[in-house]
Amino acid sequence: MPLTPDHADTVAVIAGGTQGLGLAIAERLIAEGCPRLVIAGRRVAEGEAAAEKLRGETGADIRFLATDMGRVEDAILLIDRTANRFGRVTALVNAAATTERGSILDTTPEDFEKHFAINTRGPFFALQRFAQLAVEKGHAASAVNILSMVTHCGQSYLAPYSASKAALANITKNAAQALRSHRIRVNGINCGWMDTPGEDLVQRKFHGAQDGWLEQAEARQPMGMLVKPGHVARLAAYMLSPASGVMTGALVDFDQNVAGAYPE
Template sequence: MSDRNQRHADTVAVITGGAQGVGLAIARQLAAEGCRRLVLAGRDAAKGETAVAELSGLGCSVRFVPLDLQDTDACLGLIDSAVAEFGTVTALVNAAALGARGTLVDTSVELWDQMFDTNARAPFFLMQGFVRHRLARGGGGHIVNILSNCAHCGQSYLAPYSGSKGALATLTKNVANAYRFDRIHCNAILPGWMDTPGEDATQRRFHGATDGWLERAEAGQPMGQLAKPHQLAKLASYLLSDDAGVMTGALIDYDQNIPGAYPE
């Protein structure tokens, strides 16, 4: 295995959702392992500025790009913008997503379109731009898509969300298969319930959560915690590195609850 603290010295990464939560945690981990060129994309410019200041303090050259994932042209332009800034891109992380609620019977056409445009179409065209760039450079490169354990099924109130993540799971395998001879790796992580700023907002908005909800939720989990972004980030960093070897097309469940298991 390469020197862990420097294995990303040559990595140039684009991370959507990079201003908070999982995306920012992955950016921090890459920086800790030698990455010095990062493009973060997201909706919140203020959070983007904060993330840029933090990572710049670690010695990184960082650019934040405001991005609406429902804007396909903007998604297509993100890789070009990163290449213009740093000369190349070697890694793409699709971490941003929309997590609104909707059941089969109450989901509107508008919500369905927003969900799939954000969670499936945007990653598709971001991967398109990335793969085109890597092919022009002779191949190589790594993609990590952040999915959800809901891709296996999901709760009743996550019908369109689960469907969009299932679509991205299939796309992950399709891209991996199509470009494996070009040494372009495409893998995905499927986290379960996570402790993120976005989850806090979601719990309060949709489920009436109050202060202390996280502690109460964690008390009922098998390992006494929700999954943490900084923990998942170490796995993502591995998948984005040459240490992952030939691994591609993998859908990795990242949770303490096991899909397909039933109460004893």
């Protein structure tokens, strides 16, 4: 078994793979030899452009599938269409999410349902179908759920987001336990505050951020930066690869702030 990541035999699906962390994971997998990969998302123009760019740069067979992870049928079809094209699916990344704001005082039932549909239910059924096909075909497989440090609590204005990600964290461990005898590994990454195009939009939409907000925010961080997608992508690629051995059911905090710590 190789001690360094090797994805020459990987057939991957990345839900939420058209930008930010999902796209960074796609780029990392391809850099480590992944020849067949599907990125999925709701924005067709951006998704097609990203897939075309990756194909042109690498020569790998990269496809985009328009997918709304808030719809269970889309989540299942994403896995089935990838398997139909490539014969099997050996790696899954659930990176799609909505992070719209809401507290315990003002979250509407509609907002709550939207968070759980996209952040929890869709990933659950994508993982289910992924595992079903791997069991049917009798091959090993590995999945990574992109979680968040909010699984430990979360800011007051992230109540439904925190709840949906905490549920996905439990799904990660429960699935890891259920699937280990089939050689299907399931792990998760609790990401901290991350520098992505999506976060830039969120800061401007919900917090009135202006140009220069990122530099100001990073200056306040202990390590002088927000979490970078490329750093997390390396961990995700490792978790998905044979190099991570028997690792399953792990939830890794990827942040510079330590959960449970208090000011000294």
